[in-house]
Amino acid sequence: MALPLALSIVLVVSGLWTLIVWPPFLRRILKDPRSRNEHGAPTRFLKVHFMLITTSMILGAATLVIGIRTLAA
Structure with a gap:
């Protein structure tokens, strides 16, 4: 698929x-006291944020790959 150079960039x-911004946010979430209950088990707060960050990073990686492939085409 051919895209204009500006769109590929x-x-x-x-x-x-996406891949630069989300990992530091995940580290902050992991350190947040709301992430674990008194027994050390993950809370809904951690699970929801982990899924949001994971989904965003997967989509960011796909976006990067598509951008690189359109630049190479």
């Missing part, structure tokens, strides 16, 4: 942004 930048 937007996809690459968007993918990189």
Whole structure:
């Protein structure tokens, strides 16, 4: 699939942004006292944030790959 150069660059930048921004947020969530209950088990707070971050990172990686592939085409 051929895209204009500017759109390919937007996809690459968007993918990189996602992969750079979310990991530090995940580290903060893991350190948050609301992430574990008094027995050390994960709470809903941790599970929901983990799923949101994981989904965002997967979509970011896919966006990056698509951007790189359109640049290479």
